[in-house]
Amino acid sequence: MEAAQDVGGATVRSVVELNVGGVFYTTSLSTLTGEGDSNLAGMFGEKSSVERDAKGKYFLDRDGVLFRxxxxxxxxxxxxxxxxxxxxxxxxxxxxxxxxxxxxxxxIEHAESPAIGKRPPGYITVGYRGSFAFGRDGLADVKFRKLSRILVCGRVALCRDVFGETLNESRDPDHGMSDRYTSRFFLKHNFIEQAFDMLQEQGFRLAGSCGSGTAGGSTEQLKPGVDAEENRWNHYNEFVFVRE
Structure with a gap:
């Protein structure tokens, strides 16, 4: 049976489930209170209370990614x-x-380390699914690119290094591994040139690319609300970047 401790009238078990800014963690009460004089230990001490979310997890309104x-x-x-x-x-x-x-x-000591300036090598693949939109109702025949989502594949640490806060990790929650790969990240914006700029600033160069072409000859039945003209020009492209 798990041991328990009273926190502000509530019971906290020795195994604690946390929701930190929307990211879930499971840890022990002894870990959270290991630094006895810390504010974190005080949050789970006898004179403090911690709010729970809708699923009963203890909620901390802080950066969930950095809490790891x-x-x-x-x-x-x-x-x-x-x-x-x-x-x-x-x-x-x-x-x-x-x-x-x-x-x-x-x-602070990590920031002052001489090894900080070194950039690890690796590959990142950026892909997008897009289409072209056209002028209607007598307007000029305007053609412009529409991107639904920019996908990012590669080593997790490398992707975070390059794209920072613009990287959306909601489809691939952390699995606790420090050096893993994923193909489920995407960006919070739809500007492919911005993604290219960020890669270039971090020392990456384009190594190769490929595209699917458009669906101009497709005769498939469309879902309600899907524009037939735009659907004709749907395409998918991928770009592979490398830093040596």
């Missing part, structure tokens, strides 16, 4: 960040909020 590094530090008493980590200042703010001076010091 807070937990890693509490578990291992050391800070290990992925290659090319670009959010050190934000992680430092999280360390301040949770009252973890040891983590804050480790973040």
């Amino acid at each position: 590094y807070v937990l890693d530090f509490l578990r291992n008493k050391a800070l290990v960040l992925p290659e090319g980590f670009r959010e050190r200042e934000r992680l430092r703010q999280e360390a301040k909020f949770f009252g973890l001076p040891g983590l804050e010091k480790a973040v």
Whole structure:
């Protein structure tokens, strides 16, 4: 049977399920309260209460992605960040909020490390599904590109390094592995040139590309509300970028 502890009139079991800014974690109460003088320990202490979300998880209104590094530090008493980590200042703010001076010091030391300037090699594939729209109702025959979503495939740490906050990870929640690959990321914007600029700024170059062509000859029955003219020009393109 799990041990339990009273927190502000509520019972917190030794295994704690958290919702941190929409990202879910499972950890132990001893990990969360390991730094006895920290604000985080105080949140789960006898005189504090933590709100629960609709599923009963304890809710912290903080950056859910960065909280993984807070937990890693509490578990291992050391800070290990992925290659090319670009959010050190934000992680430092999280360390301040949770009252973890040891983590804050480790973040500063990591930023001053001479190895920070090195960029790891690797590949990133960017793809998009798009179409062309046309002028109607007597307007000029305007043709312009429409993108529904820009997909990103590659090593997770590398994708985060390049695209930062513009990377949407909602379709691929973290699985706890520090060096894994995914094909389920996409960007929060629909500007393919912006994605190319970000890759170029990080030292990537185009290695290859391919496209599906359009569906101009398709006779398939369309779903209600789908524009037949636009559907004729649906296409998919992929671009492979490399940093050596």
